[in-house]
Amino acid sequence: MSHKKASEALDRTLRDFRGNRRIFGGALILLSGDFRQTLPIIPRSTPADELHACFKLSVLWRLLQKLTLKTNMRVQLQRDASAGNFVKQLMDIGNGRMEIDESTQCITLPANFCKITESIDELVQKVFPNIAQNYKNHQWLSTRAILAAKNIDVNTINFTIQHRIPSETTTYKSIDTVENQDEVVNYPTEFLNSLDLPGMPPHVLTLKIGVPIILL
Numbered sequence: 001m002s003h004k005k006a007s008e009a010l011d012r013t014l015r016d017f018r019g020n021r022r023i024f025g026g027a028l029i030l031l032s033g034d035f036r037q038t039l040p041i042i043p044r045s046t047p048a049d050e051l052h053a054c055f056k057l058s059v060l061w062r063l064l065q066k067l068t069l070k071t072n073m074r075v076q077l078q079r080d081a082s083a084g085n086f087v088k089q090l091m092d093i094g095n096g097r098m099e100i101d102e103s104t105q106c107i108t109l110p111a112n113f114c115k116i117t118e119s120i121d122e123l124v125q126k127v128f129p130n131i132a133q134n135y136k137n138h139q140w141l142s143t144r145a146i147l148a149a150k151n152i153d154v155n156t157i158n159f160t161i162q163h164r165i166p167s168e169t170t171t172y173k174s175i176d177t178v179e180n181q182d183e184v185v186n187y188p189t190e191f192l193n194s195l196d197l198p199g200m201p202p203h204v205l206t207l208k209i210g211v212p213i214i215l216l
Contacts, residue, residue: 001033001039001040001041002040002055003053004040004053004055004057004058005053007058007060008058008059010024010029011024011025014027023064031055035056036094039051039054040053040054072084072087075087085112089110093107120156120157120160121160123146123157124146124157124160124164127144127146128164131164131165132164132165132166135165
C-alpha cells in the first residue's frame, strides 16, 4: 500500500549505507501484496493518481523477480467445494473472464454467487438473525460479520444493529482541551488528536452495553 517513492527512497538509502550500487544495495528484500486490494491511498486524489503511485509503475519494478501464489491454501486444507467455486468466480471477475453485456458494459453475477438484499435492515436480519436474543453469545457473533467499503456505511449498520438490542444507551463525551494550561503537557498530542475521528460526530460516542461494534 505504500507509495512507490517510499520503496525508491529505501533503495537509494540502502545503496548508500552498504556502498553497493545494486538494487537495494544488494540486500535481499521480500515485498508481498495483492495489487487488486492494496493500491496506495492518496488523499484528495483521482484514480489515476493512485495508479501512478503504485509500485508496479516504479523504475524498480523491472529489476525485481516476481513470484506468484496460485493455490488457495484455505480452500485446499478445508476441502470446501463451495468455497473453491466461489474463489474461482472471484478470480474470473478479477481477470476479466466474465461475459460483458455490450449495451450496459456490466457483467451478470452467477446465480449462486451471492444473495442480494434490498435494504440494510434485511441485510442485518440475514447476517444477525434474532440479534436481540443472541448478542451475548460470543461464539455466535464470532462467526458472522458485515463488511463495508466506507466508514459512513459501517456507522449506519452499527446503529441499525444497536437499535435492535434491548439495553440502556450510554453517551460518553470527551474534550480535547484542559482547564489548566499548565497541565497540557500531561496529555500526549496523539491522544488529543485521536478524539476527533473522520466520519464521526466530534467528541461524542454513543454505545449500548454489550453491543458488538464493527469498525472496518
